[in-house]
Amino acid sequence: MGWLSDNINLFGLIAAIVILVLTVYVAGVLIKKMRDAKADGELTDHKWDGIAEFRNNLPIGWVVSFLVLILWGFWYLFFGYPMDAYSQIGDYNQQVQVHNKKFEEKWKSLSSEDMINMGQGIFLVQCSQCHGITAEGMHGKAQNLTRWGKEEGIMDTVEHGSVGLGYDGGEMPPLGLSKEDAKAVASYVMADISDLKHTKYPADVQKGKEVYNNAGCAGCHGPDGKGMPGMDNFAPDLSKYGTYDFLKRVLDHGKKGHIGQMPSFAYRNFNDTQIKALAEYIGSLQPLSED
């Protein structure tokens, strides 16, 4: 009898029994009436094929409740619930407000693991359609994000140049550096310039600094990598490379580069926590392939 512990099942069973009892009782009453009742009373004057109707008064109880219902209907329609009072959009706004509040409370303090999980959730819903479920860019259909924001991403940019971030300096040409030099610059940018201050190849940092200054990187990105002094929008500020700000810029502006176009995601209204989570998730990805 375990199924009776379910409220709905129990309620259904009780209701079924009540309906059964009522049916038997009403059927009994009607059958008794068919046997005993006599046709007395006053008939109305209209007949249909010999069948006539008794002139019965309306039951008092029914009349009263009918009139009360009409009054209540007027009150409800015009005063209790004015005709213009409900708005589906208002309902939506309220729902979103409640959700945002809950979101903030629930995610007040996030561990790194929470961030990565949240970021993955957002990524799968919003980004995986182009960047692929594994974020590797679906065989070149979009940017390979397992490398993006890391040393490999910089090496890739040094090798191929960069087109579409919408800075005033325009296109960055391929630099034609050797693989070692590219790696060195990448480690220098990651370790010294970027706010992340962390590189996988610490041995190359010193050499990378020389390459940075000699290969002309400083010409656009500035001597300290923070962009040209006084020209905010000339070239990317490398101290933001790989961080939340960098991702936010791409999400806000979109990107039109060698591979194709990424639309701006400004319309999605991601909140800061979500973008940080996304950045954390992308940062946590391990590069899948070397080339």
Place this chain on the structure above:
Amino acid sequence: MFSWLEKNPFFFTVAFLVVFSIAGLVELLPDFIKSSRPIEGLRPYTVLETAGRQIYINEGCYNCHSQLIRPFQAETDRYGAYSLSGEYAYDRPFLWGSKRTGPDLHRVGDSRTTDWHENHMWEPTSVVPDSIMPAYHHLFKKDADFDTAYAEAYTQKVVFGVPYDTQGGVSLGNIEDAKKAYMQEAGEIVNNMKNQKIKDAFEKGEVKEIVALIAYLNSLGQSRMTK
């Protein structure tokens, strides 16, 4: 009082309709009049987009994709901002649909781009691994129908008063002007595509169906409201 109606079924029907329409008229009409006006800043479809819309109808896209996002958070999280009735003011017929075998498309222009649609229409599983959508190779071969699209846009303007040729809006002009604008718009789409055959065909002055369809899909988004 009612016995007369009971003996006259025709008038009974009339009386029934009158009584039962009151609720509908009172509740629906005022709101409908207010919300069915085009929302401010909404632009009509260009001729290329109209051609794409005809392809959309022709291919039966609405059989699997709806174009109506309801104001619930679960919906807007997934598909984008909810739809307003005034956005459909220039849609004849509307393509709302209720079947969602595929995702809703009413905001697809916000989050997808030309090259994504190109990949997707050529081989859906290449960008959506679990997709059950068929490939639409024939769209890459057939030419879009400019003449019918122009005729439709012209009809919209003349018969239904859709505001083409307004200051800063979508211009229609005569058929030569429209063709020029059509080719220019198609050129931008073709530029963003990678398929060499489409590019070659465009050089010869042919606009393939896929180009028009992508133009239409790109127009489904919030950008159409602010222009």
